[in-house]
Amino acid sequence: xxLGIVKRTEEExxxxxxxxxGFIEGLMSYDDEPIxxxxxxxxxxxxxxxxxxxxxxxxxxxxxxxxxxxxARCHLREKQTSVFVSYNLDDAKEKILIARQIHExxxxxxxxxxxxxxxxxxxxxxxxxxxxxxxxxxxxxKAPRGKKGDVYLDELAHYVxxxxxxxxxxxxxxxxxxxxxxxxxxxxxxxxxWEIANEELRKYPHHVRQLIPWWxxxxxxxxxxxxxxxxxxxxxEERVAAFGKSTIVEQFDSLPLDDFQxxxxxxxxxxxxxxxxxxxxLPCTSxxxxxxxxxxSMRAPxxxxxxxxxxGRTRDRSELAVFEETSGRFTCRMLKSYIGTPFVEQEAExxxxxxxxxxxxxxxxxTGIGMNLAxxxxxxxxxxxxxTFSNDAKERWATNIKILLQRRDLVLPRERDLVGQxxxxxxxxxxxxxxxxxxxxxxxGHADRFWAVALACQMEQVLGKxxxxxxxxxxxx
Numbered sequence: 392x393x394l395g396i397v398k399r400t401e402e403e404x405x406x407x408x409x410x411x412x413g414f415i416e417g418l419m420s421y422d423d424e425p426i427x428x429x430x431x432x433x434x435x436x437x438x439x440x441x442x443x444x445x446x447x448x449x450x451x452x453x454x455x456x457x458x459x460x461x462x463a464r465c466h467l468r469e470k471q472t473s474v475f476v477s478y479n480l481d482d483a484k485e486k487i488l489i490a491r492q493i494h495e496x497x498x499x500x501x502x503x504x505x506x507x508x509x510x511x512x513x514x515x516x517x518x519x520x521x522x523x524x525x526x527x528x529x530x531x532x533k534a535p536r537g538k539k540g541d542v543y544l545d546e547l548a549h550y551v552x553x554x555x556x557x558x559x560x561x562x563x564x565x566x567x568x569x570x571x572x573x574x575x576x577x578x579x580x581x582x583x584x585w586e587i588a589n590e591e592l593r594k595y596p597h598h599v600r601q602l603i604p605w606w607x608x609x610x611x612x613x614x615x616x617x618x619x620x621x622x623x624x625x626x627x628e629e630r631v632a633a634f635g636k637s638t639i640v641e642q643f644d645s646l647p648l649d650d651f652q653x654x655x656x657x658x659x660x661x662x663x664x665x666x667x668x669x670x671x672x673l674p675c676t677s678x679x680x681x682x683x684x685x686x687x688s689m690r691a692p693x694x695x696x697x698x699x700x701x702x703g704r705t706r707d708r709s710e711l712a713v714f715e716e717t718s719g720r721f722t723c724r725m726l727k728s729y730i731g732t733p734f735v736e737q738e739a740e741x742x743x744x745x746x747x748x749x750x751x752x753x754x755x756x757x758t759g760i761g762m763n764l765a766x767x768x769x770x771x772x773x774x775x776x777x778x779t780f781s782n783d784a785k786e787r788w789a790t791n792i793k794i795l796l797q798r799r800d801l802v803l804p805r806e807r808d809l810v811g812q813x814x815x816x817x818x819x820x821x822x823x824x825x826x827x828x829x830x831x832x833x834x835x836g837h838a839d840r841f842w843a844v845a846l847a848c849q850m851e852q853v854l855g856k857x858x859x860x861x862x863x864x865x866x867x868x
Contacts, residue, residue, distance in 0.1 A: 412436040414463040420496045421489075430615075431603050432456045440599040441564060445574040446588050446657040447603040448611075453574050454482070457543045458489040458527075464541070465515050465525035466503055472540030474563065475529035476556060478549045479678040479805045483529040484510045486545075490527055531678050534559025539567040548578035548585065549807070551673040557583045573598075577659040579669050585659050605655040606630060611639040627652055647831040650811070666789060666818040666828065669810070671796045676805040683725045686713075686747040693717060695751040696724075699846025700741065701839045702761030703729075709737055712843035713744070716751075721795060721848045722802040726809070726840065738764055745772045754778050754846040778846060782825055788845040789816060789828040795848060803844075812841040 407413035412433050419426045428436070435445065435456060447453055461473035477483040490513055494505060506524070507514030513527045528538070532550040535542060542560045550556055557573070564571050575584050587595045605611040606618040612634045622630040631643045643651050652658040683689040694717030703709045709732065713725035729737050745753065745768070757765040757777030765777040778784065792813075795801040803809060815830035815838050830838035 409467060410436075411460050411463040411467070414467060415459050418497060418501055419459065419463075419493050421493055423496070426459070426493075428456070429608060431601070431607050435601060436460055438599055438601070439570075440597070441570055442595075442598040443570060443572040443574075444587055444595075444598045444600045445572070445603065446600070447574060447576060448605040448608065448655040448657065449576050450610075451603050451605070451608045453603075454486060454545055455489060457545060457572070457574075458486045459493065461486075461527045461541065461543070462490045462493055465513075465527060466497075466501065468525065469517055469519075469521075469523045471525040472538055472569075473527050474535045474538055474540060474542045474560075475527070476533070476535060476542065476544050476547075476560070477529065477531055478546040478807075480531045482545065483531050487511060487513060487527065487529050532556055535563060539563050539565075539569060541569045542571045544571070544573045544575075546575045547573045548575040548582055549673070549810075551676065554583045577653050577657060579653075580659045580661050581669060589659060602657050604657050605639055606634050611636055611655075627656065647815070650815070665814050666816050667793065667796065667813050669814060671793070672803075672810050672813050675796050675799060675801045676803050676810065678805045680723060680802060680804045682723065682804055683713075684727070686725070686744045689713075689724060689748060692724075692749065694722075696748050697721070697751055697847050698744065698753045699843040699848070700753065700755040701843040701846065702737075702756040702758075702764060703837075703839055708839055710839045710843035711741075711744075712840065712847045713748075714844075714847045716848075720800045720802070723804055723844075726804070726806075726843075728840070734760075734764055738767060741768055742771075745774070750774055752776055752851065754849065756780060756842075756846070780842075782827055785828045785842075785845075786826055788842075788849050789818070791850045792845050792848060801848060809840055809844075812838045813844075816841060 408417050412428060415426055415436075416428060429452065432452060435443065445453060457475060461475070464471045464473060475483060475486050477486065487510060491508065494502065494513070503515035503517060503525070505513060506516045507526070511529050515525045517523045517525070528535070532552065534556045536559060540563065542563050544556060544560060547553055547557065560571055563569060573584055573587065577585065579585070586592050587598055588600060604622070606622040607615060609615050612618050613636055614634060618630070618634040622634055625633065627643075627648060631640060635643065639655065642655060646654065649660045653660045692715050694715045696713065697716055698711065698713045701710045709729035711725070711727045711729070712723070714721040715724050729740070741753070744750065752774050753768070753772070754776045755761065755765045755768065755778060758780040765775070769775040769777055792801070812830070816828055817830065819827045819829075830841070
């Protein structure tokens with residue numbers, strides 16, 4: 392093997408080190424390993440346009456490169472401000488953690504003094520006499536105000552208030568040399584991220600676009616140069632077979648085709664067939680919701696506790712959803728998955744839940760393999776309600792969830808997997824004329840968590856009597 396050695400003069404080296412990508416590759420390390428940038432990351436760092444717009448695969452390192460660029464600019468510039476806007480609070484904190492760790496690993500000769508160190512802000516003091524501050528700020532999806540500098544809108548397509556955040560962010564670069572970066576995996580043909588990325592509704596001539604599918608990332612692809620040339624001309628199945636490493640093959644086998652294309656190939660999937668469009672789901676998600684891992688740690692409820700349990704064992708996972716109902720409003724308190732867990736252990740967990748919390752109702756799947764579990768629990772706990780998964784029952788549960796979403800009476804955690812499962816439910820009319828509600832099965836299950844939520848939050852029936860809130864309507868014509 393022949394090693395290529397690139398010689399630089401002192402001036403060339405200083406110029407390279409004075410660029411963001413040179414500062415990162417020349418001086419930065421992470422977990423004691425030198426940082427090596429992907430070609431598409433270098434291209435992003437070299438993009439000097441005021442508006443950068445990146446449609447990307449998941450897990451290709453853009454949150455990481457945002458932290459790198461912001462930290463590099465804080466050390467290369469005076470009075471630099473970088474503002475991260477993230478999908479949720481955990482993501483916002485993660486970028487600060489990355490930037491802090493990399494700062495600690497910088498050579499001391501190049502390191503500015505860290506004077507503000509919190510979960511959502513870092514500030515660095517310049518080494519000159521003026522002691523000017525450069526800052527990195529990070530917060531969840533809300534429009535940044537009162538600052539100027541660089542703005543990074545990470546996973547913008549997934550924000551509840553995406554237009555408001557984008558509108559409020561554009562002003563921050565007006566009176567500075569800052570850049571506005573919109574970056575996201577797609578989330579349907581909707582929202583400001585899609586409009587700017589695809590320009591189907593109107594032109595956005597000042598935005599420079601970059602598409603990063605999985606096959607441009609060396610962690611996913613066996614031969615990036617050849618894939619960059621050949622993969623765009625192949626079908627998804629063909630390029631996964633030709634260039635996918637085991638990690639990407641597993642993802643392809645675990646997701647419906649449309650979902651894989653959206654999550655890893657940057658495709659904006661038409662959501663016309665979903666019974667729950669994203670615009671309906673996202674406003675009912677909250678980043679401030681407290682979820683409990685165990686019933687013993689849950690605070691004393693002020694409302695009724697209701698729960699749903701969708702039973703799985705061999706092909707699907709079992710899912711538990713616990714909600715607190717107050718005046719018809721359902722707030723999620725606990726979500727738990729049981730993967731390959733023996734039924735005796737699942738039953739023991741549910742008995743502990745029923746013995747610990749004042750559960751008013753636990754609706755449990757009584758169909759097929761869940762029959763014995765449901766009957767055992769119902770025999771000892773009168774609040775356990777066995778449920779049969781018929782088309783009529785699923786239509787009732789799915790319709791009830793839609794009503795709760797429309798009324799904003801369902802409060803869910805801001806979790807991408809849960810949002811994806813709800814969105815995966817499709818309403819189909821069968822050849823018999825009956826209606827079916829279901830999602831495509833994949834290696835992760837069959838929208839099992841959604842059905843646990845639907846069981847927990849259903850409108851309760853009274854035998855022999857229609858609920859008093861139901862109004863009879865005669866449809867004419």
